[in-house]
Amino acid sequence: MQFDIKKIVRPNIEKLKPYSSAKDEYSGVASVLLDANENALGSPLTKWYNRYPDPYQTAVKEKLSFIKKVPASQIFLGNGSDEIIDLLYRAFCEPGKDNIIICPPTYPMYEVNANINDIQIKAAPLLPDFQLNVAHIEQLVDEHTKLIWICSPNNPTGNSLDRIDIETILNHFNGLVVVDEAYINFSKQKSFVQSLIDYPNLVVLQTLSKAWGLAGLRVGMCFANEEVVGYLNKVKAPYNISLVAQELVLKALEEVGQVNDMIQHLVEMRIALAQVIESMPHVEKVYPSDTNFLLVKIPQATNLYQYLCSKGIIVRDRSSLLNCEDSVRITVGNEQENTLLVDAMAEWIESTFPA
Ligand SMILES: Cc1ncc(COP(=O)(O)O)c(C=O)c1O
Structure with missing residues (x-):
């Protein structure tokens, strides 16, 4: 398997000059902030909230890096994993040309977001025991297949998918394999997060909405190689995680x-x-x-x-x-x-x- 991220990323995203926020251009310590058209008088709430948040959520990622044993540079945070699902399409799948593979029954947002982005959906249904049909998945792959979605443990069936099957797909597919581990904390199975080192094409999604009990804050996590994280950073809205969410997540992460x-x-x-x-x-x-x-x-x-x-x-x-x-x-x-x-x-x- 020859994985080359340059063959996966959308050409317009490769060329894209991303928005550069005030905080991108100056990140030192300053006492007079007249750079982001914020309200210098404060807000009806605490004065704190008149300022934009850290666009890259550095403090949260450092804490997550410690908990998950993954370098902060390999972590991307989204407004829920739902935002990350959409961003993966926007970064890597060309509308009207590329396709992705899903394994139904599974989390419907892979399909909804593919439709929103005009990405063709190919389906390799789970076998009657709700395990992956690896041969069918491999049959469906063509030159325009960019992503394969694997939800483990799977929603709505609840079971974990066979690790060897997922590894077979990771070894044979030269696009991105997204393993959605939204429910991993409830499972005895090992997370794929520690396998990032072995698979350049692996993307792992997790969320704070389930085991962490923070669905209302909307924070999803993506663990991937630095290049994938770099492209997601290029495509995301500048301040996609609110200051309130960042502050509260930092507090919650103390309570493992x-x-x-x-x-x-x-x-x-x-x-x-x-x-x-x-x-x-x-x-x-x-x-x-x-x-x-x-x-x-x-x-x-x-x-x-x-x-x-x-x-x-x-x-x-x-x-x-x-x-x-x-x-x-x-x-x-x-x-x-x-x-x-x-x-x-x-x-x-x-x-x-x-x-
Ligand atoms: C498998 C799976 N992935 C992702 C999500 C979305 O999570 P978030 O709340 O982080 O957007 C859900 C929500 O139910 C889910 O079941």
């Missing part, structure tokens, strides 16, 4: 112990919830999960979804996704929420399938 406790608690609740749901009559299957959610196969799943909504309990009806007929995806809640869910499911089963 508390986050690990939450992860452990959520995993214990997931195991307990899976056992309870599995034992309910008419439940066909609770799929094994390495995440903070469960995919449950049950007849008339759409009807169950509507019943739960009517009780104020919102899950996701995933029945329309490939190989997910009659399935709902249930996020593990807190103890009380899980009890309410189980009670409502039991009521619905009783009334829908009278003995």
Whole structure:
């Protein structure tokens, strides 16, 4: 496999002269800041917020570098991983010409953003056991294939994908392989972050929205080689992570112990919830999960979804996704929420399938 980033990047992005912010041009210590058309009088909030944030989130990346054991230069932060998904298309995929490969059922934003960017989508559906069909993926690759999306653990199926399969793809494909590890903290599998050194074409996405409990701050992480990070920096909006988000993330990153406790608690609740749901009559299957959610196969799943909504309990009806007929995806809640869910499911089963 011959990987050459220059063959992957869009020619207009290679040539692009990116926007140069006031902070790009002067990063020393200054006492009079008259360079960015900010409001020198302050703000209705704390005076602090009248200034633009660090465009490259240096302090956050240093802290993440320590936690993730990845050089800060190999980290890119987005306004959620959703922004990074879009930026990967904008940096590497030529609209109307290039294509990408997805492995459905999977996280729908890979497809939505490809459509927004007018990138052709090729699908290599997961096998019936929800593992990768490597031969099919390899068959689909052509000279215009720029990205292969691999979500592990996968949303909505919940399982981790076989590491050897992912390595085979990394070894054979000379475009970028994006491994989306949004749920990795709930899994016993090893992250691919430590494999960046072995694969120049590897991009790993993680997020603070799940295990870290910071979905409202919108911070997603991308770990990749420095050239990929460089192109993403070229394409992003100058101040894509707000000052509030940077400050709060820095604070949260001090609390690794508390986050690990939450992860452990959520995993214990997931195991307990899976056992309870599995034992309910008419439940066909609770799929094994390495995440903070469960995919449950049950007849008339759409009807169950509507019943739960009517009780104020919102899950996701995933029945329309490939190989997910009659399935709902249930996020593990807190103890009380899980009890309410189980009670409502039991009521619905009783009334829908009278003995
Ligand atoms: C697999 C996967 N990737 C990415 C995301 C988006 O994460 P973020 O909140 O960082 O945009 C999600 C959100 O549900 C997800 O399930």
